[in-house]
Amino acid sequence: MEFLHAVIVLSNFVIIPAITYGSQLALGALGVTLVYGILRFSNFAHGDTMAFGTMVAILFTWWFQSIGVSIAPLPTALLALPIAIVLTALLLLGTDRVVLRFYRKQKSAPVILLIVSLGIMFVYNGLVRFIIGVGDQRFSDGSRFIISARDFKKLTGLDEGLAIKTTQVITVITAVVVVALLFWFLNRTRTGKSMRAFSDNEDLALLSGINPERVVFYTWLIVAALATIAGTLYGLDKSFKPFVYFQLLLPIFAAAIVGGLGNPLGAIAGGFLIAFSEVFITYAWKKVLTYTLPEQFAPSGLMQLLATEYKFAVSFAILLVVLLFKPTGLFKGKSL
Amino acid sequence: MTDNIKTYLLFAAVFLLIVITGFIQSWNSALFILNMGLISAVMSLGVNLQWGIAGLLNVGIMGFVGLGGLATVLISMQPVPEAWNAGGPRILAGLLFGVLTITLSVWVYKKIKNTRWRFISILIFLVCSFFVYKSILTPGVVAVEAVNPAATGYLGGLGLPVLLAWPVGGLMAAGAAWIIGKTALGLRSDYLAIATLGISEIIIAILRNEDWMTRGVKNVAGIPRPVPYEIDLQASENFVNRAASFGLDPTTASTLFVKIAYAGLFGLVLFVLVWLSQRALNSPWGRMMRAIRDNETAAQAMGKDIKSRHLQIFILGSAVCGIAGAMMTTLDAQLTPGAYQPLRFTFLIWVMVIVGGSGSNLGSILGGFLVWFLWVQVEPIGYWLVDLITAPMDPESPVRLHLLDSVAQMRLLTMGLFLLLMLRFYPRGMIPEK
Numbered sequence: 001m002e003f004l005h006a007v008i009v010l011s012n013f014v015i016i017p018a019i020t021y022g023s024q025l026a027l028g029a030l031g032v033t034l035v036y037g038i039l040r041f042s043n044f045a046h047g048d049t050m051a052f053g054t055m056v057a058i059l060f061t062w063w064f065q066s067i068g069v070s071i072a073p074l075p076t077a078l079l080a081l082p083i084a085i086v087l088t089a090l091l092l093l094g095t096d097r098v099v100l101r102f103y104r105k106q107k108s109a110p111v112i113l114l115i116v117s118l119g120i121m122f123v124y125n126g127l128v129r130f131i132i133g134v135g136d137q138r139f140s141d142g143s144r145f146i147i148s149a150r151d152f153k154k155l156t157g158l159d160e161g162l163a164i165k166t167t168q169v170i171t172v173i174t175a176v177v178v179v180a181l182l183f184w185f186l187n188r189t190r191t192g193k194s195m196r197a198f199s200d201n202e203d204l205a206l207l208s209g210i211n212p213e214r215v216v217f218y219t220w221l222i223v224a225a226l227a228t229i230a231g232t233l234y235g236l237d238k239s240f241k242p243f244v245y246f247q248l249l250l251p252i253f254a255a256a257i258v259g260g261l262g263n264p265l266g267a268i269a270g271g272f273l274i275a276f277s278e279v280f281i282t283y284a285w286k287k288v289l290t291y292t293l294p295e296q297f298a299p300s301g302l303m304q305l306l307a308t309e310y311k312f313a314v315s316f317a318i319l320l321v322v323l324l325f326k327p328t329g330l331f332k333g334k335s336l
Numbered sequence: 337m338t339d340n341i342k343t344y345l346l347f348a349a350v351f352l353l354i355v356i357t358g359f360i361q362s363w364n365s366a367l368f369i370l371n372m373g374l375i376s377a378v379m380s381l382g383v384n385l386q387w388g389i390a391g392l393l394n395v396g397i398m399g400f401v402g403l404g405g406l407a408t409v410l411i412s413m414q415p416v417p418e419a420w421n422a423g424g425p426r427i428l429a430g431l432l433f434g435v436l437t438i439t440l441s442v443w444v445y446k447k448i449k450n451t452r453w454r455f456i457s458i459l460i461f462l463v464c465s466f467f468v469y470k471s472i473l474t475p476g477v478v479a480v481e482a483v484n485p486a487a488t489g490y491l492g493g494l495g496l497p498v499l500l501a502w503p504v505g506g507l508m509a510a511g512a513a514w515i516i517g518k519t520a521l522g523l524r525s526d527y528l529a530i531a532t533l534g535i536s537e538i539i540i541a542i543l544r545n546e547d548w549m550t551r552g553v554k555n556v557a558g559i560p561r562p563v564p565y566e567i568d569l570q571a572s573e574n575f576v577n578r579a580a581s582f583g584l585d586p587t588t589a590s591t592l593f594v595k596i597a598y599a600g601l602f603g604l605v606l607f608v609l610v611w612l613s614q615r616a617l618n619s620p621w622g623r624m625m626r627a628i629r630d631n632e633t634a635a636q637a638m639g640k641d642i643k644s645r646h647l648q649i650f651i652l653g654s655a656v657c658g659i660a661g662a663m664m665t666t667l668d669a670q671l672t673p674g675a676y677q678p679l680r681f682t683f684l685i686w687v688m689v690i691v692g693g694s695g696s697n698l699g700s701i702l703g704g705f706l707v708w709f710l711w712v713q714v715e716p717i718g719y720w721l722v723d724l725i726t727a728p729m730d731p732e733s734p735v736r737l738h739l740l741d742s743v744a745q746m747r748l749l750t751m752g753l754f755l756l757l758m759l760r761f762y763p764r765g766m767i768p769e770k
Contacts, residue, residue, distance in 0.1 A: 102760060114529065119753075123756070250533060312541060323527055327527075
């Protein structure tokens with residue numbers, strides 16, 4: 001019984017949140033890794049792309065709510081998601097056309113493109129703040145829980161509750177579907193194969209008649225979808241604040257690098273690794289230990305390894321260890 | 337020759353912008369822009385050393401600036417004896433233990449050759465030591481933070497003159513840069529970027545959360561000044577008479593005097609740093625650095641030790657940022673850890689360097705002044721512009737109100753556009769490298 005309680009507490013506060021957060025990070029890291037693999041630069045504007053996509057989703061959610069459209073019990077934001085993806089894709093394609101294409105034609109060094117992406121980051125960031133403001137926005141509606149802690153207790157007669165939020169389930173299901181679609185696209189379709197060929201060896205791909213502009217077009221389309229979905233899921237699960245999205249850049253990059261930049265599978269693994277470590281290290285283990293350890297060893301403190309504010313330190317430390325001992329990432333990434 | 341004239345004209349133009357601010361808005365705001373412009377110029381000089389001369393991508397400037405700010409507190413604030421008695425030695429012991437642990441694990445790492453055993457033993461050792469470290473440190477921290485939390489609740493500093501904090505800030509930033517450089521240099525440039533981004537977030541997180549050291553978000557206010565206080569000036573008969581002879585009332589005169597004194601100090605620092613950088617840039621060392629930047633393989637073939645040269649310049653540039661950070665905290669007379677935002681302290685400095693001209697010291701100084709000026713002035717200009725454009729609308733129209741409300745966010749947009757336009761049309765900046 002004690003052990004069962006410990007497992008439930010652990011699932012409630014560690015495992016389920018970490019899986020959710022990991023799915024969001026994985027989707028974000030996939031976007032970063034695709035840009036890195038195919039367009040060959042580290043895109044610092046990715047966090048703000050996510051913020052832009054989420055902002056559009058929020059605006060349409062509000063509009064749908066005001067005209068009374070809803071898909072309860074699911075959150076209305078899911079209905080707004082396709083529109084947000086289209087608008088974000090337009091923004092990214094427009095940015096590519098106006099800004100990035102010039103440097104691609106010039107064959108600029110990746111580091112120049114990185115700096116260009118800093119400029120784009122500024123513009124997106126300003127745009128988002130200009131339109132929706134800097135404040136916290138909550139836009140999740142529909143039913144909040146699949147099963148709330150109280151219902152769970154009543155159902156099982158246990159002392160500890162296990163709450164599963166709707167947004168958590170939606171996040172995981174969406175992430176699985178999106179990743180499956182992405183891999184199907186990359187591995188099975190002609191366009192997907194040409195993208196991978198372009199990523200492996202640009203010159204050979206060009207020689208075999210692959211149209212680079214087409215590859216770039218599809219890449220931005222997919223990146224827009226990934227970023228918008230990741231951002232909206234994160235916002236549904238927690239809340240939307242432009243600055244937080246900017247800060248997500250660090251764990252997302254850490255996830256992509258830990259897995260091996262340019263490697264989609266690595267990005268997913270990295271996302272979960274970072275998420276689990278963050279939650280594990282910043283979680284106060286007191287309750288779990290009280291249940292599992294014999295009474296005389298029960299801890300008196302919170303048993304929290306690091307304060308929650310240091311969660312960046314966790315992703316950073318993992319990143320550093322991987323960089324030092326396995327510079328191309330856990331799964332083999334590419335290096336430029 | 338024409339290049340020189342262009343440089344003079346550009347500097348004159350920026351100077352003129354500040355003077356115009358003085359006439360239109362007030363001399364106090366003009367001097368504020370000048371002072372922060374001087375500090376920004378020092379920061380962009382540091383980044384230019386790293387990026388412009390050595391091609392190292394540092395996106396953790398905020399962290400080094402924050403360390404400079406921390407140095408100001410640690411050097412110049414008066415120590416809090418009760419707090420020291422309550423937990424000072426314990427905290428010091430904890431920190432010492434942490435340093436010993438890391439030194440020991442590095443030693444073990446070098447000693448054991450078997451990779452698997454090395455990994456396992458170091459992991460176990462680090463995890464165990466972490467708990468010991470926390471058990472030493474935490475009671476001390478709790479005790480220190482309990483001492484009069486509203487006014488102190490921290491250990492205080494050493495009570496030394498605040499000017500000493502500037503070089504110390506540089507040293508602290510240099511130390512942090514050494515650690516990062518040891519690990520992340522020699523890898524790809526993107527990795528250095530991410531690593532520096534990470535370390536700067538961590539440094540700021542430490543400033544915000546370690547209340548025993550920085551009071552965290554409660555801020556350390558009242559940092560001593562290297563220049564006289566306005567109140568003292570207003571009380572001095574001599575000063576009031578002087579002010580009157582210029583036709584100024586004592587209050588305005590005293591605020592102006594203080595700002596000018598700061599500008600003198602900052603200008604001196606900037607001058608020395610520019611002089612040193614120019615000398616370095618034109619010395620054999622500078623030529624070697626540029627050679628490494630332009631072609632690492634060729635430089636390596638000539639027998640240059642690229643990794644240690646990179647480490648050297650990375651430390652130097654970061655130290656300059658640290659000095660600037662200490663200067664800024666001195667000017668503010670308070671440390672506000674909540675105010676460090678990467679967009680303002682990292683990426684804005686990048687805009688300054690790129691706009692001014694990467695690789696050119698004078699260019700980065702110009703960029704520092706110009707971009708800072710725009711950063712301050714875009715808001716009033718934007719407000720005026722939006723007001724003008726939306727004037728035909730109903731004054732209560734929500735669109736107009738929202739636009740007027742969001743004008744403050746225009747500066748990010750403007751800076752981004754400015755950066756992109758410069759990169760596209762003048763990639764070498766306003767004062768290109770020769």
